[in-house]
Amino acid sequence: MKWSWRIGQIRGIDIKVHITFIFALIWGASIWGGGGLPGMVYGVVLTLALFGFVLLHELGHSMMALRYGIGVEDIVLLPIGGVARLSKMPEEPKQELMVALAGPAVNLALMLVAAPVVVAALAAQAISGAAVGLPEMTRPGLVNFAWFIVAINLSLLIFNMIPAFPMDGGRVLRAFLAMKLRYGRATQIAAMVGKVFAILFGIFAMLSGNISLALVAFFVFMAAGAENQEVAVREQLRDVTVKEVLDRGAPVLAAGLPGYVAFERLVHSPYRALAVMDDAGEYAGIVTRSGLQRLWSNGVRGDLRGYVEPAGLRLEGDLSLNDARILMGDSKSAVAPVFTDGRYLGLLDIETIGRIVAMRRQGFLRDPRVIVQPTEA
Numbered sequence: 001m002k003w004s005w006r007i008g009q010i011r012g013i014d015i016k017v018h019i020t021f022i023f024a025l026i027w028g029a030s031i032w033g034g035g036g037l038p039g040m041v042y043g044v045v046l047t048l049a050l051f052g053f054v055l056l057h058e059l060g061h062s063m064m065a066l067r068y069g070i071g072v073e074d075i076v077l078l079p080i081g082g083v084a085r086l087s088k089m090p091e092e093p094k095q096e097l098m099v100a101l102a103g104p105a106v107n108l109a110l111m112l113v114a115a116p117v118v119v120a121a122l123a124a125q126a127i128s129g130a131a132v133g134l135p136e137m138t139r140p141g142l143v144n145f146a147w148f149i150v151a152i153n154l155s156l157l158i159f160n161m162i163p164a165f166p167m168d169g170g171r172v173l174r175a176f177l178a179m180k181l182r183y184g185r186a187t188q189i190a191a192m193v194g195k196v197f198a199i200l201f202g203i204f205a206m207l208s209g210n211i212s213l214a215l216v217a218f219f220v221f222m223a224a225g226a227e228n229q230e231v232a233v234r235e236q237l238r239d240v241t242v243k244e245v246l247d248r249g250a251p252v253l254a255a256g257l258p259g260y261v262a263f264e265r266l267v268h269s270p271y272r273a274l275a276v277m278d279d280a281g282e283y284a285g286i287v288t289r290s291g292l293q294r295l296w297s298n299g300v301r302g303d304l305r306g307y308v309e310p311a312g313l314r315l316e317g318d319l320s321l322n323d324a325r326i327l328m329g330d331s332k333s334a335v336a337p338v339f340t341d342g343r344y345l346g347l348l349d350i351e352t353i354g355r356i357v358a359m360r361r362q363g364f365l366r367d368p369r370v371i372v373q374p375t376e377a
Contacts, residue, residue, distance in 0.1 A: 003018060003019040003020075004016040004017065004018045004019070004076050005017050005019070006074075010059065011062075011063070011066065012072075013059075013062055013072045013073075013074060013075060014073075014074040014075070015055065015074070015075050015077075016074050016075065016076045016077070017076070017077045018076055018077065018078045018079075020078065020079050021051075021077055021078065021079060023079050024047055024051070024079040025044055025047055025048075027047070027079075028043045028044055028046060028047025028048075028050070029041075029043040029044050029047070030043070031043065032046045032047065032138045042138070042139075042140055043138070046137075046138065046148060049145075049148070049149075049152075050152055051077055051082070053107065053110060053149075053152055053153055053156060054077065054081055054082040054156070055075065055077060055082060056106050056107075056110070057082065057103040057104070057106050057107055057156060057160070058075045058082040058083070058084040058103060059075065059084075059106070060102040060103040060104075060105060060106035061084045061086075061099055061100070061102050061103045062075065062084045062086075063102065064098055064099045064102035065084075065086050065090070065099050068090055068095050068098075068099070070086055070087060070088060070089075070090060070099075071086065071087035071088075072084060072085070072086055072087070073085040073086070073087060079212070079215075080212055080215045080216050080219065081216075086099075088326075089171075089227075091183060093174075093175040093176070093178040093179045094175070094179075096171055096174065096175040096178070097171075097172060097175035097176070099171075100168045100169075100171035100172045100175065101168070101172065103160060103168055104156075104157050104160050104161055104168055107153040107154075107156045107157040107160075108153070108157055110149055110153045111149070111150050111153045111154055111157070113149075114146040114147075114149035114150050114153075115146075115150050117142065117143060117146035118134075118135065118143065118146050118147050118150055121135065121143040121146075122134075134147060135147040137151060162197060163190075163193055163194075163197070164193070164194045164197035164198060164201070164220050164224075165187075165190035165191050165193060165194030165220075165224050165227070166190075166194065166220070166223050166224055166227050167194070167220065170190050170193065170194045170197075170224070171190075173189075173190050173193065174186050174187055174189075174190035177189055177190060183231065183235070184231055184232060184235045187227065187228050187231040187232075188228060190224075191224040191225065191227065191228035194220055194221075194223075194224035195220075195221055195224050195225070197220065198217045198218075198220040198221035198224065199217070199221070201213055201214075201216060201217035201220065202214060202217035202218070202221075205217055233322070233325075233357050234322050236356070236357060237320065237321040237322035237325060237353070237356070237357070238320050238321075238322040239320070240320065240321045240356075241317065241318050241319065241320060241321065242315055242316070242317055242318075242319050242320075242321055242324050242338050242348055243317030243318065243338060243340060243345055244321075245321060245348070245352060245356065246317075246338055246345055246346040246347075246348060247346060247347075247352070248345075248346055250271060250274065250275075250346055250347060251265070251269070251274060252274065252275045252276070252277050253265070253274050253275070253276050253277070253287065253304060254276070254277060254304070255276055255277065255278045255279060255284055255303065255304050255305050255308070256279065256303050256304065256305075257303060257304045258303055258304070259292065259303060259304055259306065259307050262274070262287055262292060262304050262307065263289070263292040266287065266288075266289045266292060267289065271347075271349075272288060272289065272334065272335060272349055272351070273286045273287065273288045273289075273334075273335040273347060273349070274286065274287055274347075275337060275344065275346070275347055276304055276308050277344075282344075283337060283339075283344040284305075284308055285308035285309055285310045286308070286309055286335060286337070286347065287304060287307050287308060287309065288309060288335070291307060291309050292307050312331060312333060313327060313328060313331045313333040313336040314336065314337055314338075314339060315327065315336045315337070315338045315339070315348060316338070316339060316340065317338050317339065317340035317345050318340065321353060321356070324336070324348060324353070325350075325353050328348075328350055328353075333350075334349060334350050335347050335348070335349045335350075336348050336349075
């Protein structure tokens with residue numbers, strides 16, 4: 001995530017703080033401070049403690065994800081909370097249920113650790129005959145801080161368990177739905193419920209002037225739609241292999257071909273890149289229009305060997321089209337060569353995948369294996 005600083009690492013997971021986190025510290029100093037410099041300092045301490053609980057919450061999700069073999073890219077702390085970015089979401093309902101519940105379980109554990117201190121203090125008040133009242137959590141003190149731990153973690157537990165997908169409660173809802181329904185349909189229902197809650201959050205935020213809740217409402221609404229769309233794309237592409245959608249008619253170029261000839265062929269073709277074969281007929285790399293034009297303008301001449309770009313990503317023909325899409329996105333590869341048993345089959349470009357998704361979404365293409373390949377105008 002942009003504008004984030006790495007402040008540490010736990011179990012190989014980068015812990016980052018977004019630059020806007022400073023506004024949370026200012027807010028904590030002004031809201032929780034009891035007056036004067038000492039109060040402001042204590043307000044900052046409470047704010048840091050709050051985000052410490054948020055970090056532990058996200059670590060709960062992350063540790064459970066790692067247990068199921070799911071990678072965790074990083075945890076980013078924002079003014080509105082924390083985000084653990086997983087390499088993928090578990091599609092097995094029981095796994096998603098466990099990952100979703102692991103964060104709130106951490107908050108529950110923190111409450112159970114601090115609650116005895118509060119209960120003991122209240123019992124002591126009752127025994128002494130003094131008026132029984134809850135501690136003032138914004139004032140320094142052991143009992144006050146224990147009550148702060150209980151109150152804040154209870155709030156985090158309740159808020160995160162609201163079934164507003166993709167919050168924890170929403171993921172719990174989808175996991176239960178997916179035990180009975182198709183995963184895509186379960187996601188649609190959970191996303192719809194999440195958007196309803198986001199609208200309710202937004203209305204309440206406008207009436208109360210709560211800016212933080214308004215940001216949460218916006219995040220929930222957008223994230224619910226985005227994940228619903230992502231799952232829909234995944235469902236469309238997961239049962240199709242890369243080799244089934246390759247354009248086998250795409251020309252290949254010989255490495256000894258003059259560079260200007262290759263450039264002319266690319267300019268007059270519908271392809272963004274073409275494969276290059278060496279003298280032994282083996283795959284050598286790709287040439288792209290932009291690459292040829294750039295090198296030619298810089299004075300590079302000669303045959304095609306000086307223009308070949310090694311494709312960093314190589315795909316197997318039996319790979320699902322959805323997995324190929326994810327790999328190409330992660331590696332920022334617009335084009336990738338495809339092989340089966342070391343034999344070159346063709347090039348897959350991201351536009352082909354996008355074309356399949358668009359056509360299926362509009363109902364024009366029920367079978368992704370039947371796809372119109374690029375044609376010259």
